[in-house]
Amino acid sequence: MDTLEWLLFLCIYFKVTQIAELSWxxxxxxxxxxxxxxxxxxxxxxxxxxxQGKAKSFTGIWMTTEGDRVIYHPTQSKIVKQYQSRTKLLGDASKNCSLMIEKLQQDDRGPFYFRIEIEGYNRASYRKNKVSISVMDEPNPIDFSVQExxxxxxxxxxxxxxxxxxxxxxxxxxxxHPGVQxxxxxxxxxxxxxxxxxxTFCSNRTDxxxxxxxxxxxxxGKHQETSKTIKVKYAPVNVKVEYQSDVNEGETAHLKCSSDANPVSSYEWHSETGALLNKGQTYTILIVSRHSVEAVYCTAVNEEGQVRSSTVKLNxxxxxxxxxxxxxxxxxxxxKCECIVESRPPSMVHFVLGDRLxxxxxxxxxxxxxGTLQTDFGSFKFVHCLANNTLGNENLTLSLLVNDNMQKIFIVSGTVVILLIILIATGVGVVNKRKENYEDVHSNDICSNDHVYGNVRTKRRVPLKTNV
Known part of the structure; x- marks a missing residue:
């Protein structure tokens, strides 16, 4: 294209553009x-x-193509009753003629067209540029997306x-859900x-x-909603052992470990020292013994982590x-007697001395x-200790042992008895000796004075007998 042709093209282009700008x-x-x-x-x-400066004011009007009914006009009285207070021109002198219709009704389908009246210049109706409204009973579907x-x-x-x-x-x-919107x-x-x-929010296991x-x-007022379920992976929480704490000796005990986790946990059982006892959600002790039962805990494990429970022990x-x-x-x-009883639950302890509680x-x-008993010694040789609780009873006979102090009592008592025996024996000997002397003296008297002292001796014996 030479220079002349290029200039001709530019002239035609600007002319067409000018005509378009000047058209309705x-x-x-x-x-x-x-x-x-x-x-x-x-x-x-x-x-x-x-x-070119002749326009003073603009009046935008919207009308129906059928019957040329006015659905919008700056003067409300010129609007048909059906559209009064429901229409509003959003445009201004900047060539914007957008129209808003509120509280849309089924009859608001149109078609409609725009008309402009320019004071002091001209007016025009844009009938060829008509628009219809498709009235929907329900909103368009919600488009909802989230990482699930x-x-x-x-x-x-x-x-x-x-x-x-x-x-x-x-x-x-x-x-x-709360978060930043x-x-x-x-x-x-x-x-x-x-x-x-x-x-936007930070995920939590509670989600x-x-x-x-x-x-x-x-x-x-039209309303609609939609939803999606969120899956959150998290390490075990609330790990605990479920069990019956009180169990009779000799019975079977069942312990179960539970937790809150996603994905679901696997479980391990450990002794208090950390030794592995079992794998699985339950741990069974076949024969419970007070001497062998130890404290245990369970550990819940999944791909997000592992958490242990608190330590528990059977009662x-x-x-x-x-x-x-x-x-x-x-x-x-x-x-003083002392009866020591081991039992669970604690026992009642009694003492029987002789036939009395x-x-x-x-x-x-x-x-x-x-249980402690403290009483006078008496002459008993045995004390019975009785113990009982809700699971049974037992008794034990305790011998009465004599300690050093009691042995001292016996020694002192024995010494006193011996002394008393000696004293009594000595006393009897003296009496017997005096008796022999008395009989010897009066034996001679009797032989020499037989007819004078016979009745006196009998009486004199009285003092002797009295002394004895």
Whole structure:
């Protein structure tokens, strides 16, 4: 193309452009969608020949193609009753003729066209540029997206978006989960808009298997919602041992480990020292013994981590067992007996001395109960200790041992007895000697004086007998 042809092309282009700018044109979509009961905005722009300063004011009017009924006019009285207070011109002198219709009804289908009246210049109706409204009973479906499987502590972003035709009053979004929300609007074709709400939050195990819901409320009250279930992976928590703490000796005990985890945990059982006892959710002790039962704990394990429970120990119940260290002793005539009983639950301890139940004191320390008896020694050789609880009873006969002090009593007592025997024996000897002397003297008297002293001796014997 040479220079002359290029200049000719530019002249034609600018001429056509100038003619287009000076023509009466309007740009509207053929159809827009609107939600029943909500609002709809018909996007519109228009053009007219440049009046070169002659235009003073602009009056935009919307009308129906059938019957030329006015659905919008700056003067409300000129609007047909059906549209009064429901229509509004959003444009101004900048050639924007967009119209909003509120509380959309089924009869608001059109077609409609725009008319411009320019005071002091001209007026024009854009009948060829007509638009219809497709009234929808229900909103467009919600577009909802979110990562449905996450790990605890991971950031989750959820997107909820809808298309609509009312940018003046965009939909209101509500989320069932707290977090940071962000709103964004985007213009589409044919009068449609897209509104998107983004929710961002940090995932937690409490979100697992919970429904994340997005609710949308449109202008004038239409409502819809949708949801998705979130799966959160997390290490075991709330690890605990379920068991019956009290178990009779000789019976079987069952312990079960439980936890809250995703994925589900596997379980291990350990002794208090850390030795592995068993694998699996349950741990069974076939024959429970007070001497062999030890403290245990379980560990819950999954791919996210492992956590152990607190340590537990069975409370083994058994009948009374009186220890052989139980004994009696005496001190200066006072008897003291101690009966030591091991049992769970603690036992009641009694003492029987002879055929009578004795008052005693009882002290309990853990599984050991100690009964103490303190009384006068008496002449008894045995004390019976009786112990009983809800699982059974036992008795033990305690011998009365004599200690050093009692032996001293016996020695002293024996010495006194011996002395008394000696004294008595000595006394008897003296009496007998005097008796012999007396009989010898009076024997001679009798031989020599037989007829004078016979009755006196008999009487004199009386003092002798009295002395003895």
């Amino acid at each position: 044109t309007a740009d509207v979509p053929n159809e827009v969608k609107g939600l029943l009961g909500s609002c709809v905005v018909i996007p519109c722009s228009y053009n007219y020949p440049d009046p 499987e996450v790990k605890e502590g991971q950031t989750v972003s959820a997107f909820c978006s809808v298309s609509h035709s009312c940018p003046t009053y965009p939909p209101d979004f509500h989320w069932s 962000h709103f964004q609007a985007q213009k589409l074709q044919n009068g449609q808009w897209n509104s998107t709400s983004t929710l 697992h298997n919970k429904s994340l819901q997005c609710s949308v409320t449109y202008h004038e 083994v119940l058994y009948a009374p067992d009186i220890r052989t260290s139980s004994k009696c002793s005496s001190d200066w005539g006072v008897l 004795q008052n005693s004191s009882v002290e309990t320390n853990g599984s050991v109960t100690t």
